[in-house]
Amino acid sequence: MSNVATARSISRTLPDVERTPTLTERRKAATQLEIAKAAAVRFAEHGADQVTAESIAAAAGVSLRTFYRYFRTKEDAVGPLLAVGAVTWQAALAASAPGDPTAVFPELIARVLTPVDDAEREALRWTHGLLRTAADDPALQTVWHRVNHDSETRLRAIIAELAGDGADPFEVRLLAAAATDAIRLGLEQWAAGDEDPDGSAGVPAALAGRAFAQLSSGISLGA
Amino acid sequence: MSNVATARSISRTLPDVERTPTLTERRKAATQLEIAKAAAVRFAEHGADQVTAESIAAAAGVSLRTFYRYFRTKEDAVGPLLAVGAVTWQAALAASAPGDPTAVFPELIARVLTPVDDAEREALRWTHGLLRTAADDPALQTVWHRVNHDSETRLRAIIAELAGDGADPFEVRLLAAAATDAIRLGLEQWAAGDEDPDGSAGVPAALAGRAFAQLSSGISLGA
DNA sequence: GACATGATGACACGTTGTGCCAAACAGGCG
DNA sequence: CGCCTGTTTGGCACAACGTGTCATCATGTC
Numbered sequence: 001m002s003n004v005a006t007a008r009s010i011s012r013t014l015p016d017v018e019r020t021p022t023l024t025e026r027r028k029a030a031t032q033l034e035i036a037k038a039a040a041v042r043f044a045e046h047g048a049d050q051v052t053a054e055s056i057a058a059a060a061g062v063s064l065r066t067f068y069r070y071f072r073t074k075e076d077a078v079g080p081l082l083a084v085g086a087v088t089w090q091a092a093l094a095a096s097a098p099g100d101p102t103a104v105f106p107e108l109i110a111r112v113l114t115p116v117d118d119a120e121r122e123a124l125r126w127t128h129g130l131l132r133t134a135a136d137d138p139a140l141q142t143v144w145h146r147v148n149h150d151s152e153t154r155l156r157a158i159i160a161e162l163a164g165d166g167a168d169p170f171e172v173r174l175l176a177a178a179a180t181d182a183i184r185l186g187l188e189q190w191a192a193g194d195e196d197p198d199g200s201a202g203v204p205a206a207l208a209g210r211a212f213a214q215l216s217s218g219i220s221l222g223a
Numbered sequence: 224m225s226n227v228a229t230a231r232s233i234s235r236t237l238p239d240v241e242r243t244p245t246l247t248e249r250r251k252a253a254t255q256l257e258i259a260k261a262a263a264v265r266f267a268e269h270g271a272d273q274v275t276a277e278s279i280a281a282a283a284g285v286s287l288r289t290f291y292r293y294f295r296t297k298e299d300a301v302g303p304l305l306a307v308g309a310v311t312w313q314a315a316l317a318a319s320a321p322g323d324p325t326a327v328f329p330e331l332i333a334r335v336l337t338p339v340d341d342a343e344r345e346a347l348r349w350t351h352g353l354l355r356t357a358a359d360d361p362a363l364q365t366v367w368h369r370v371n372h373d374s375e376t377r378l379r380a381i382i383a384e385l386a387g388d389g390a391d392p393f394e395v396r397l398l399a400a401a402a403t404d405a406i407r408l409g410l411e412q413w414a415a416g417d418e419d420p421d422g423s424a425g426v427p428a429a430l431a432g433r434a435f436a437q438l439s440s441g442i443s444l445g446a
Numbered sequence: 447g448a449c450a451t452g453a454t455g456a457c458a459c460g461t462t463g464t465g466c467c468a469a470a471c472a473g474g475c476g
Numbered sequence: 477c478g479c480c481t482g483t484t485t486g487g488c489a490c491a492a493c494g495t496g497t498c499a500t501c502a503t504g505t506c
Contacts, residue, residue, distance in 0.1 A: 063455045068494060145368035170412050174437055177408055181400050189393050214397055217441030286486045291463060
């Protein structure tokens with residue numbers, strides 16, 4: 001397998017077929033997460049540009065060179081913690097029935113922002129922390145933007161695929177943006193407050209759901 | 224006057240009061256534009272990360288050190304070319320009557336994307352070129368995202384100010400995002416095609432206007 | 447156990463971005 | 477005019493970033 005940094009986006013590539021990841025792959029994924037968490041706590045503590053790539057690498061127990069094999073830039077290190085949700089819900093969307101997917105979005109959005117176990121609660125807590133740090137850290141905002149842009153781009157391809165050739169490309173663009181923004185704005189508003197830092201009270205899901213309803217109400221994929 | 228790079232965003236700060244800029248200030252603005260254009264043509268030719276900051280500085284006739292006094296990073300150099308429109312239409316919005324500004328958006332959006340003289344046509348041509356370059360250049364995409372994010376952030380403040388204390392903060396957030404996205408998506412779709420590279424046929428204005436109508440139809444600033 | 451494949455670490459190197467100081471410059475004021 | 481003051485600029489040094497390259501080491505296969 002080619003190394004992680006060559007993937008076209010920050011997040012891991014979607015597997016072509018459903019297969020059990022090999023041991024080495026799981027090790028790599030674990031290392032990647034290890035680095036990501038090490039980076040996140042240090043960024044939160046000192047601000048992203050006061051933290052050296054070397055210190056992150058050291059904390060994660062890898063060499064500097066290896067760090068840069070996992071991530072293109074220092075800031076990208078926290079990418080997986082921010083992108084983990086997007087990959088899964090988009091995979092579910094891609095597997096859904098052909099046709100206008102607008103109707104299935106609310107459910108998928110609610111699902112990805114409502115944690116059902118400890119792992120998902122922890123993931124949302126990382127997101128919450130990172131977004132709070134990013135609020136006054138331009139370097140981290142850049143990562144957040146890239147994650148969202150990657151998400152929007154992937155989403156556009158998926159929607160176009162589902163909707164078929166008849167769909168107006170601009171309408172597809174609008175829908176992809178509306179869905180991505182709904183999640184982004186919901187998460188940002190949630191992170192700006194102090195309540196429900198692990199999402200178990202449903203705050204991010206509720207905000208994002210409302211946002212999607214309002215942003216998408218004027219959009220319809222013509223045939 | 225403090226130098227340009229200390230401004231909180233890529234674009235120049237909005238003047239507190241209406242005043243004629245002094246000679247030195249106009250010189251600085253001219254130099255900034257000079258650097259921006261030099262950067263834009265080089266980025267388009269070789270790709271952003273094949274161009275050194277030094278070569279941009281040399282082309283613009285300033286030292287490397289001075290280059291970094293005008294821009295925080297190499298990529299930011301093209302920021303003014305992308306942000307010039309946003310600053311002006313937001314200034315107009317800020318000067319409009321208090322209350323729900325939703326109704327005035329379509330006019331302002333049409334105005335900023337419809338060139339009325341050679342200067343504005345040239346500005347749109349720069350935007351067109353940069354967005355086409357950015358399509359397959361991650362480093363430039365980052366600048367574009369930052370410009371849009373800065374725009375959305377400023378817009379949120381302006382809308383909150385106009386709407387007063389009664390407005391729902393999340394609704395304000397949605398409206399700011401809808402307007403910013405409408406312009407962004409309109410410009411991106413326009414730049415993806417080959418027609419109307421200076422916007423005089425009204426393509427970007429039409430696309431963005433349509434986008435705003437659709438994205439904002441479900442939003443209303445409650446009192 | 448030998449072998450291929452791919453991950454890791456160490457080193458060198460060009461580039462980025464900043465702190466610091468000295469020279470050039472502009473704009474009042476006596 | 478000459479002086480003074482504050483600002484812009486350039487040169488230098490330097491830490492950090494990110495990449496190419498190669499040797500080393502682990503994993504899984506035959």
